[in-house]
Amino acid sequence: MAMQAMGRSILLILPVLLNIATPVRMDETKIVETNNDDGLMLWDFTATPAPDLSEWYEESDVVREPGMSKAVLVIQKSRLFQRAVFFTMLNPQPNGAGFAGYRTNKKTLNLEGYNSLQMRVRGQGENDHYKICLHHMGMNNEPNPTYEQFFKVPLKQFVNVTLPLDLFKPYYRGREMNISEVGPLNKSQITSFGFQIFGGVYSPGKQSGTSSLEIDWVKAV
Numbered sequence: 001m002a003m004q005a006m007g008r009s010i011l012l013i014l015p016v017l018l019n020i021a022t023p024v025r026m027d028e029t030k031i032v033e034t035n036n037d038d039g040l041m042l043w044d045f046t047a048t049p050a051p052d053l054s055e056w057y058e059e060s061d062v063v064r065e066p067g068m069s070k071a072v073l074v075i076q077k078s079r080l081f082q083r084a085v086f087f088t089m090l091n092p093q094p095n096g097a098g099f100a101g102y103r104t105n106k107k108t109l110n111l112e113g114y115n116s117l118q119m120r121v122r123g124q125g126e127n128d129h130y131k132i133c134l135h136h137m138g139m140n141n142e143p144n145p146t147y148e149q150f151f152k153v154p155l156k157q158f159v160n161v162t163l164p165l166d167l168f169k170p171y172y173r174g175r176e177m178n179i180s181e182v183g184p185l186n187k188s189q190i191t192s193f194g195f196q197i198f199g200g201v202y203s204p205g206k207q208s209g210t211s212s213l214e215i216d217w218v219k220a221v
């Protein structure tokens with residue numbers, strides 16, 4: 001009996017001895033309790049003071065001749081919570097060409113040793129297909145490839161979206177490239193990160209109209 005009790009108490013103090021992180025508690029109505037031990041925080045839009053969004057800029061088809069789409073990234077601060085909102089209006093061409101996005105290239109991410117990007121987000125509105133667009137090694141603009149991964153969000157519900165870094169593939173203007181020619185994403189030197197919504201010129205499903213994606217944080221895990 002005594003041995004059993006001792007075993008139990010060792011089990012109880014083990015997490016303290018090993019400094020095992022307790023899970024982060026999540027509540028949709030409150031500020032997320034971030035836990036930097038649990039992955040590497042890349043952008044925490046719940047942080048005080050609020051992150052400086054002037055480091056982000058729009059990249060939408062509006063900068064091109066027939067472009068008609070628009071994106072905005074803003075901080076929403078209420079008395080209960082704070083987060084970023086990525087608002088978009090997609091007005092694609094008849095064939096689905098068109099996109100609206102927001103990106104930053106102000107910091108270089110070294111994600112060596114991490115498996116995935118993880119984001120806590122909620123989608124609302126007409127569209128639910130988004131993508132994350134990365135660039136590496138300072139090759140942040142055309143004609144260099146963007147490394148992209150698509151994801152779908154359930155509407156009106158906060159979820160963690162997990163995007164394995166190995167599944168980012170190279171694209172040029174929305175068309176997939178041959179990875180054996182341009183090489184895989186260099187995880188140790190990601191120099192641009194962006195949120196994007198797209199009309200779907202190269203996909204069977206098309207989307208258009210207005211949407212919002214609320215974003216609490218983006219981490220590497």
Ligand SMILES: *[C@@H]1O[C@H](CO)[C@@H](O)[C@H](O)[C@H]1NC(C)=O
Nearest residue numbers: 023024025026038039118160
């Ligand atoms: C979301 O991510 C956080 C931190 O990474 C984690 O603690 C939480 O359990 C996750 N929630 C879900 C529903 O997976």
Ligand SMILES: *[C@@H]1O[C@H](CO)[C@@H](O)[C@H](O)[C@H]1NC(C)=O
Nearest residue numbers: 176177178179180181182183
């Ligand atoms: C990709 O490029 C490699 C090397 O140039 C070539 O051998 C291969 O056939 C290409 N694959 C496709 C699908 O084009």
Ligand SMILES: *[C@@H]1O[C@H](CO)[C@@H](O)[C@H](O)[C@H]1NC(C)=O
Nearest residue numbers: 110137183186187188189190
């Ligand atoms: C990836 O980036 C690192 C610098 O962070 C560099 O040393 C390495 O050569 C790059 N890898 C490739 C395949 O270019």
